[in-house]
Amino acid sequence: MASVEFKSVTKSFGDFKAVSEVNFNIGDGEFVCLLGPSGCGKTTSLRMMAGLETPTSGQILIGGDEVTHLHPKDRNIAMVFQDYALYPHMNLADNIAYPLKVRGEAVANRHGRAREVADVLKIGHLMDRLPSQISGGQQQRTSLARALVYPAKVYLFDEPLSNLDAKLRLEARGFLNHLQRDMGMTAVYVTHDQAEAMALATRIAVMDQGKIVQYASPIEIYRRPATTFVANFVGNPPMNLVEVDGTQAGGQLVLKGEGLAMAGLPMTDAIGNALASSSKLTLGVRPEHLSLTAAGATNSISAPLFANENMGPESLVTIDRGEGARVTARIFTDDHLHVSDQVSLSFSAEHVHLFDAMGKRIPAVGE
Amino acid sequence: MTTEPISTQPQRKVRNFALLSNRAGAAFMLPAGLLVSVFVIVPFFWVIFVSFTNRTLIGKTALNPDFVGLGNYLALFDPATFFQRGQFGFSLILTTQFVLMSALVGQALLGLLLAWLIQTVPPWIKRITETFVIAAWILPEVVIGFAWFAFLDRDAGTLNMLLTGLGLPPGDFLLQQPFWVIVVFNTWRGAAFSMMLFNSAFSSIPPSYFQAADVAGASSWQKFRDIGLPLIRGHIVTDLILITMWTFNTFTPFLLTNGGPSYRTELVSIYNYRVAFQDFQFGKGAAVGVIMMLINLAFALIYLRLGRKKAPKS
Helix, strand or coil: CCCEEEEEEEEEECCEEEEEEEEEEECCCCEEEEECCCCCCHHHHHHHHHCCCCCCEEEEEECCEECCCCCHHHCCEEEECCCCCCCCCCCHHHHHHHHHHHCCCCHHHHHHHHHHHHHHCCCHHHCCCCHHHCCHHHHHHHHHHHHHCCCCCEEEEECCCCCCCHHHHHHHHHHHHHHHHHHCCCEEEEECCHHHHHHHCCEEEEEECCEEEEEECHHHHHHCCCEHHHHHHCCCCCCEEEEEEEEEECCEEEEECCCEECCCEECCHHHHHHHHHCCEEEEEECHHHCEEECCCCCCEEEEEEEEEEECCCCEEEEEECCCCCEEEEEECCCCCCCCCCEEEEECCHHHCEEECCCCEEECCCCC | CCCCCCCCCCCCCCCCCCCCCHHHHHHHHHHHHHHHHHHHHHHHHHHHHHCCECCCCCCHHHHCCCECCCHHHHHHCCCCCCCCCCCHHHHHHHHHHHHHHHHHHHHHHHHHHHHHHCCCCCHHHHHHHHHHHHHHHHCCHHHHHHHHHHHHCCCCCHHHHHHHHCCCCCCCHHHHCHHHHHHHHHHHHHHHHHHHHHHHHHHCCCHHHHHHHHHHCCCHHHHHHHHHHHHCHHHHHHHHHHHHHHHHHCCCHHHHHCCCCCCCCCCHHHHHHHHHHHCCCHHHHHHHHHHHHHHHHHHHHHHHHHHHHHCCCC
């Protein structure tokens, strides 16, 4: 196990900067998720760790040693690919044992070790099968077994669960989580699924347009998103963002917006700084912090109902404030709401997030 | 545990549409069909017929050939003369050696090596290599024959000028090493096909297979041996059969050596030409042609069989 460090790493493809001046540090035994939308540079970052891409500039360190221009085979890393990359002409035993074969292990040794790992992953009884003769979930575990069969410094995962169906993905996710905590391995995991990142990571690096927007623990990212981008990416459904107009009145911050009724919030220096440059602020409230209330209540937002989706234990109630500005609440309710009914959703002041005109978080009192 | 079904091979759908009615289609096919009959099918049976006669170009048997049964074939396989220079057996053995050295070793091995090497080089080197190799392949036979003749000529040849310039002794390669000249020539001529075929085969392997091997610690040779080679085995078989057939039938070395000196480069195709069109023994020549046809048929059957075995898999 080892740490990984990026020192102002940039990767350009022609004029396009896939990764731009990225700095970060992955501690020994950490499970870090690189999270972001397609094209944000997360996979490129992972491939640079693996040595499958070479940075245009910057340095990459694994376990304190510089590996920036080292060939993948000399880095002592393991990687699980999105398409599993199982060799169709080899049976499972040979597939899993392949990294040991290229290391010159004898057949008996390497097949024994492959069997051990396969047993842990519950595919030990399939060792004679070809990859085409097993299911998708089993293929996924075979590729995992091939990565685990030899001791690597860092384990890299490139969206390993994205080809599985929803139920299997949940199962595999739980297993990976257990495995990583059990082995204490250093793992870097690329995903665009925020739920996967939240469930697995000890720290999440949220990436956008080649840059790391926020690098923090899942709970920190959930509770204190650094920008509106992070707020909008993490959470299911994501945080509601409402454009508001802020003014200072009587030592309090007064927020005004369509359908919004709010008591004044305590002023802070940070809010004052934000207001000094622009009165346009963004108010953020998570769907799970909203509840149904009577019309005109304080700290509430009202608009006609757009949709009411019953998910079983809860409902997603969405109201439409006009021009596509919608607010969604996760509510435990059996109420019969009708489209176009006026609906009010209330929240408490402690669950309010504020972002300035540039989309940057304004720290709340006590942060 | 997982419960989803093992993915099954998608069934190929039969296309149930036609651009033309059957009758209109047949009408379009008719002219081509007639031409094929006149120039391919009729000569095919004519050659078989002639091979059982003692037909010649001139003399009594030109007009009234006699039916000699298997006489021509028995003459070709006469044990007393079979292995002598300028005889059928000698030519057949020479052709076998030629196919082994220039097609299987030369073209296929060189093509495989080149194809593997250009997988990892920068794209511009790959493009240049491909251009040059294909250029060697698309040039007309006669042009290439003449170019090689000019290259190897004893007195004014480019190769000897280069050798002399380097202070090395010149040689009369066409006379001294005629067999190896045509082997090198045919390798140079045909390696492009194998290279392109193997190149496209390698390109069809998902890059993640090689990347996974890279990460796992495999060397270039291990990747070639364990992943590249096994995954293109079908293409290799196809390539070997095709180039074997082509090399077996090739006539171009005639342009370099005329089959000589003293029959040392007389491949079966050249032997056939000499018997039929220089010695004017049509009957005997036709018999050689029929035997070559049978050998080609055997190759073609093997090829079709392997092709059919592969089809339902892909």
